[in-house]
Amino acid sequence: MRYPSHLFISLMFAIALGAPTQAQELPDVAYLDGTFVLSAAPGDDEPPMGKLLVSAPLQLISQDGDWFQVSMQGWTQAGAERIIYAAPGIRVLHAVLSKSAVETLVFSEKTEDPDTFLIWTKTELQGWVNAPDLKPGLQDIWARAEPLFAKRCTACHQRRIPHHYTANQWTSHLKVMGPRTGLPKDDQFLIRAYLQYHAKDANRLGSAIVR
Numbered sequence: 001m002r003y004p005s006h007l008f009i010s011l012m013f014a015i016a017l018g019a020p021t022q023a024q025e026l027p028d029v030a031y032l033d034g035t036f037v038l039s040a041a042p043g044d045d046e047p048p049m050g051k052l053l054v055s056a057p058l059q060l061i062s063q064d065g066d067w068f069q070v071s072m073q074g075w076t077q078a079g080a081e082r083i084i085y086a087a088p089g090i091r092v093l094h095a096v097l098s099k100s101a102v103e104t105l106v107f108s109e110k111t112e113d114p115d116t117f118l119i120w121t122k123t124e125l126q127g128w129v130n131a132p133d134l135k136p137g138l139q140d141i142w143a144r145a146e147p148l149f150a151k152r153c154t155a156c157h158q159r160r161i162p163h164h165y166t167a168n169q170w171t172s173h174l175k176v177m178g179p180r181t182g183l184p185k186d187d188q189f190l191i192r193a194y195l196q197y198h199a200k201d202a203n204r205l206g207s208a209i210v211r
Ligand code: HEC
Pocket: 152, 153, 154, 155, 156, 157, 160, 173, 174, 176, 177, 178, 180, 181, 191
């Protein structure tokens, strides 16, 4: 069977141009500057799936007004899938989910943490965020974290050196030191992320990381 030539020409034209989609106009990966609620669909009436935290790397899938459909890759530990971390065994917190949201996660490769022998699974999360504050690189986020760390973490003692500790040690220290700063939780999370991404083992956080 032969197709009419005008159909063939318009088909070739469409292939050459590529199908226009909204996602192509959005940057590939952007980093969340703050804590944001994650929803299953655009609109406030949906029960939240959970929250995304500062420095979470988001891929933008589509946009609907102020709402952005996003995808995030991270790692979870078997039995504790409600918490998504940046890398296997490195507890840089990127998402905290409700129980029901765990059912929407897509799991792929598994790896063993050489230090603890715990099994970690690569995990993909999708959802919608309302008017997220997104930055093209982590550097833009650290620009806000550095002065906070320099000022608020030196009130009682000398400035500690970020790479003298591991990312997980910073998790423990910030549990105690964070509240001592008297800063709002979000600022404590920001300082924690900054210190973790500049920690002794920050290279294990992945090649996409710009320090
Ligand atoms: C209100 C005072 C105060 C503030 C503010 C404070 N610290 Fe401390 N920090 C202490 C004291 C006191 C110690 C000694 C150990 C202890 O009491 O836990 C300490 C110890 C530490 C240690 C060493 C712990 C160890 O066992 O090696 C680190 C690291 C640290 N602080 C980091 C920070 C960071 C980061 C911040 C800002 C988020 C901060 N501190 C803010 C009082 C403070």
